Amino acid sequence: xxxxxxxxxxxxxxxxxxxxxxxxxxxxxxxxxxxxxxxxxxxxxxxxxxxxxxxxxxxxxxxxxxxxxxxxxxxxxxxxxxxxxxxxxxxxxxxxxxxxxxxxxxxxxxxxxxxxxxxxxxxxxxxxxxxxxxxxxxxxxxxxxxxxxxxxxxxxxxxxxxxxxxxxxxxxxxxxxxxxxxxxxxxxxxxxxxxxxxxxxxxxxxxxxxxxxxxxxxxxxxxxxxxxxxxxxxxxxxxxxxxxxxxxxxxxxxxxxxxxxxxxxxxxxxxxxxxxxxxxxxxxxxxxxxxxxxxxxxxxxxxxxxxxxxxxxxxxxxxxxxxxxxxxxxxxxxxxxxxxxxxxxxxxxxxxxxxxxxxxxxxxxxxxxxxxxxx
Ligand SMILES: [Zn+2]
Numbered sequence: 001x002x003x004x005x006x007x008x009x010x011x012x013x014x015x016x017x018x019x020x021x022x023x024x025x026x027x028x029x030x031x032x033x034x035x036x037x038x039x040x041x042x043x044x045x046x047x048x049x050x051x052x053x054x055x056x057x058x059x060x061x062x063x064x065x066x067x068x069x070x071x072x073x074x075x076x077x078x079x080x081x082x083x084x085x086x087x088x089x090x091x092x093x094x095x096x097x098x099x100x101x102x103x104x105x106x107x108x109x110x111x112x113x114x115x116x117x118x119x120x121x122x123x124x125x126x127x128x129x130x131x132x133x134x135x136x137x138x139x140x141x142x143x144x145x146x147x148x149x150x151x152x153x154x155x156x157x158x159x160x161x162x163x164x165x166x167x168x169x170x171x172x173x174x175x176x177x178x179x180x181x182x183x184x185x186x187x188x189x190x191x192x193x194x195x196x197x198x199x200x201x202x203x204x205x206x207x208x209x210x211x212x213x214x215x216x217x218x219x220x221x222x223x224x225x226x227x228x229x230x231x232x233x234x235x236x237x238x239x240x241x242x243x244x245x246x247x248x249x250x251x252x253x254x255x256x257x258x259x260x261x262x263x264x265x266x267x268x269x270x271x272x273x274x275x276x277x278x279x280x281x282x283x284x285x286x287x288x289x290x291x292x293x294x295x296x297x298x299x300x301x302x303x304x305x306x307x308x309x310x311x312x313x314x315x316x317x318x319x320x321x322x323x324x325x326x327x328x329x330x331x332x333x334x335x336x337x338x339x340x341x342x343x344x345x346x347x348x349x350x351x352x353x354x355x356x357x358x359x360x361x362x363x364x365x366x367x368x369x370x371x372x373x374x375x
Pocket of ligand 1: 146187
């Protein structure tokens with residue numbers, strides 16, 4: 001289907017996720033590119049939309065707060081693309097999708113989406129949301145079923161694709177619900193009811209409506225739990241399909257990918273993230289299952305299952321390098337290769353180099369990254 005994009009993936013993808021903390025100055029970007037190239041990596045997944053903000057030139061979202069001390073014309077993504085081209089590295093723009101805030105205090109910019117459009121925020125069954133990470137929820141998410149949210153995100157991502165034709169790919173993250181306990185906002189309840197209407201006899205409908213306007217606003221979702229889950233999965237999938245069509249129209253060479261929960265059935269059930277469907281529908285060119293387990297046998301099993309489920313489509317397996325020693329990362333890289341994955345990506349450059357301050361970890365994994373003959 002999209003052979004051109006897939007063809008542009010390196011034969012083996014040897015990638016680093018670069019968190020936005022390394023996108024804050026020209027020198028931090030130069031350092032990331034220099035170290036990646038020095039130790040044999042060929043692709044960067046660089047975070048340029050972290051929390052509803054921009055590490056690039058955006059007309060729709062505020063410039064990220066950590067860039068305040070930089071000159072106004074400093075464009076982290078533009079600068080990264082120039083540096084990476086010189087070094088021969090691919091750059092994929094890593095874009096957090098529905099996850100937009102994680103600080104206890106509100107954003108400084110009035111332009112931020114949660115200040116401008118608080119009614120777009122996803123809610124739990126008690127109609128609450130939380131500003132910071134606690135329990136199963138990382139902070140503030142936008143509601144995936146809200147058509148205005150989707151239109152906004154599509155505009156944001158179209159602009160990235162249009163303004164940066166040198167990009168190799170767009171990489172989605174947090175393209176899911178926080179967990180199955182979201183979203184129960186008023187809009188979701190109304191839209192789900194609407195979607196169910198023609199399947200429900202009139203008497204039942206009147207009964208549920210009475211309950212919903214009375215004591216139990218969740219009457220409809222509770223009456224149809226399986227349909228409620230399917231419907232929410234479809235909301236995320238509809239966004240991914242629209243994102244894919246739009247991105248391919250703007251630049252057919254873009255490699256479209258997403259970071260996903262490693263077990264497809266659990267991702268679909270617990271996060272409403274039906275990524276195997278997205279991959280098999282060719283809406284995405286590749287996926288990056290985040291196989292962050294410390295146990296190499298578990299990572300190997302995830303890699304094997306995902307490669308098989310992908311039915312020949314490329315899979316790039318994510319390694320939780322931040323929480324393991326270099327020798328363990330090496331074992332995982334070798335296990336991932338044995339399963340026939342297209343490559344691997346280490347999470348994250350920032351963690352394993354201490355924000356560029358130390359090369360030790362990269363030095364130690366380099367012999368595996370560079371495919372030593374004993375690998
Ligand atoms: Zn909602």
